[in-house]
Amino acid sequence: MNEECAKQQAKHIALRTLFNGYDIFLACRDLVSLRSRLTSVPMSIMDTFVAIESETEDLPLGSERRLWASEALIVKDAEAAEYRELVRNVVFSALRALLHYLDDEQKPQ
Numbered sequence: 001m002n003e004e005c006a007k008q009q010a011k012h013i014a015l016r017t018l019f020n021g022y023d024i025f026l027a028c029r030d031l032v033s034l035r036s037r038l039t040s041v042p043m044s045i046m047d048t049f050v051a052i053e054s055e056t057e058d059l060p061l062g063s064e065r066r067l068w069a070s071e072a073l074i075v076k077d078a079e080a081a082e083y084r085e086l087v088r089n090v091v092f093s094a095l096r097a098l099l100h101y102l103d104d105e106q107k108p109q
Contacts, residue, residue, distance in 0.1 A: 006037035011102050014095040024084060024091045025061050028052040031098075042045055045101055047096035056080070 010031055017027040031049040038046065059080045060068045069075070 003037055003039060006034045007041075009101055010034055010038060010041075010098060014099050018092060018099075019097055023061065024088060025056045025080065027053065027057065028056070029061070029092065040059065041098065041101060045094060045097050048090060053096070054089060055087075 013022070013027050013030050016022040018026060029051040033093040034049070035046055035050070058076075060073060060076055061080075065073065
C-alpha cells in the first residue's frame with residue numbers, strides 16, 4: 001500500500017469514527033498500523049493514536065473478543081468503557097486534526 005492509499009484509508013477511519021460510531025480504540029489501532037506508510041503526517045498528530053493504542057493493547061477488541069472468557073470480558077469491558085469516556089474528546093480532537101491535515105495537504109499550493 002502506498003502513502004496515498006494509506007491517507008485515504010486513514011481519512012475513512014477518521015470519518016467513520018467521528019460520524020458513524022466506529023470504536024475509538026479500534027480506530028487508534030487501525031491508524032497506528034498505517035503509521036509507517038503515513039510518513040508525511042506529523043508525529044504530533046499520530047502521537048495520540050500511538051498512546052491510546054499502547055494503553056489499550058491488553059483490551060479485547062474486535063474479533064479477538066471471541067477468544068476471551070465471558071467473565072474476563074465483563075471486567076475488561078468495564079475497564080474499556082471507563083477509559084473510553086476519559087479519552088474520547090482527546091481522540092476526537094486528534095481525528096479532526098488528522099482530517100484537517102489531510103484535507104490541507106490535498107489543496108493546491
